[in-house]
Amino acid sequence: MADMQSIVILTGAGISRESGLATFRDADGIWATVRIEDVATPEAFRRNPARVQAFYNARRRQLLDPAVQPNAAHIALARLERDWPGPVLVVTQNIDDLHERAGTRGLLHMHGELLKARCTGCGRVVPVTEELTQDFACAGCDGTGSLRPDVVWFGEMPMHMAEIEQALAQADLFVSIGTSGNVYPAAGFVDEARRAGARTVELNLEPSEGARLFDEARHGPATELVPAFVE
Ligand code: BJW
Numbered sequence: 001m002a003d004m005q006s007i008v009i010l011t012g013a014g015i016s017r018e019s020g021l022a023t024f025r026d027a028d029g030i031w032a033t034v035r036i037e038d039v040a041t042p043e044a045f046r047r048n049p050a051r052v053q054a055f056y057n058a059r060r061r062q063l064l065d066p067a068v069q070p071n072a073a074h075i076a077l078a079r080l081e082r083d084w085p086g087p088v089l090v091v092t093q094n095i096d097d098l099h100e101r102a103g104t105r106g107l108l109h110m111h112g113e114l115l116k117a118r119c120t121g122c123g124r125v126v127p128v129t130e131e132l133t134q135d136f137a138c139a140g141c142d143g144t145g146s147l148r149p150d151v152v153w154f155g156e157m158p159m160h161m162a163e164i165e166q167a168l169a170q171a172d173l174f175v176s177i178g179t180s181g182n183v184y185p186a187a188g189f190v191d192e193a194r195r196a197g198a199r200t201v202e203l204n205l206e207p208s209e210g211a212r213l214f215d216e217a218r219h220g221p222a223t224e225l226v227p228a229f230v231e
Contacts, residue, residue: 005086008171008198009077010189012093014178014205015222019071019098021062025180040153049148050133056149057131060114063096064129073177073226074102080230081106089167091160093179093186095151108160110186112151121145158185171198175229178222181209190214203229 013023023029038044039055062068081088081104090107092099095114099107117128122141138145152158168174174193181187190200190213202214203225211217218225 005172006167006170007080007084007086007088007173007175008167008189008193009088009090010093010174010176010179010186011077011090011099012177012179012186014180015073015226016071016094016096016098017178018073018221018223019096020065020068021096021098023178023180025182036154041155042153045148045153049146052149053132056114056151059095060129060131063114068096068098070098070102071223073222074098074104076227076230078103086172087167091164091167091186091189093183108164110152110158110160110164112149112159114149114151116150117147118150119145120148125150161185164189165192168192168198169196171196173201174198175201175203176208176214177203177226179204179208181211201229 013021017023024031034055039052045052077090077099088106090099090104091110092107093111095109095112097113097115115128116125117132118125119138119141121138121144124138124140126147128147132147132149136147137143138147168189169192171193174190176190179186187210190210193200194213200214202208202211202217203222204219205221206219207217218229
């Protein structure tokens with residue numbers, strides 16, 4: 001990586017698995033126990049907000065469990081950012097805060113954040129560490145809005161897309177870590193980075209959907225692969 005300048009790193013649920021947070025599409029993943037249509041679409045929230053709030057309340061409780069901490073992969077990426085002379089941007093699909101806790105600063109949460117809520121009326125975003133219920137009324141608008149998890153459901157526009165596209169267009173190296181490559185637009189980033197001339201590397205437990213698009217692939221647990229790659 002000696003002459004590399006600008007690095008864009010995409011992370012997915014696989015990087016947080018060894019911290020104790022479940023992935024989505026593995027055999028023991030979240031979508032094996034709940035249906036996407038029941039908890040991760042705007043229609044689900046309109047139909048049964050209490051069900052959706054309960055799902056995210058449970059995941060928030062889990063994230064705040066003291067046993068859930070950044071692992072060696074999160075820490076290695078923070079070290080890379082600190083030591084690399086060029087720009088490093090981490091784009092995460094994860095809604096946990098483990099990259100921040102590990103010390104990463106250049107970070108975009110494209111699917112939102114579990115520890116934030118957003119008013120359905122005025123769009124105001126507030127921090128949240130407790131249970132969200134439909135009784136929460138927004139203090140910032142006329143009272144008609146309520147708080148929803150500040151996450152991106154299927155059919156909604158992912159966050160920070162302009163900034164991400166710009167970084168991909170300038171990337172010299174694109175690294176995808178712990179994501180199955182099933183969900184767009186993130187699954188298309190490798191193609192965009194390639195077209196911009198970047199070298200592309202996949203670090204994942206197993207080959208992802210788009211594995212053939214990467215110049216190099218290393219397969220194994222993130223806590224082993226990422227520190228070794230960053231060295
Ligand atoms: C390890 C490991 C270890 C395990 N070490 N590795 C056709 C029909 C309908 C829609 C579409 C369609 N085609 C495209 C779409 C769009 C849709 C989409 O992609 N659908 C696909 C399913 C086909 N996308 C969207 O709707 C997105 N929005 C959009 O496109 O907007 C455009 C738009 C235009 C105009 C108007 C409006 C909109 C939004 C997608 C939102 C995704 N939301 C979720 C849930 C919300 C957040 C949350 O609750 O957490 O985000 S779904 C879920 O999947 C979550 C994740 O961020 C996302 C990606 O999952 P990820 O991270 O890849 O996890 P897994 O489990 O899939 O993979 C884990 C990997 O790690 C595996 O490969 C393991 O092997 C590996 N692993 N342990 C290393 N220790």
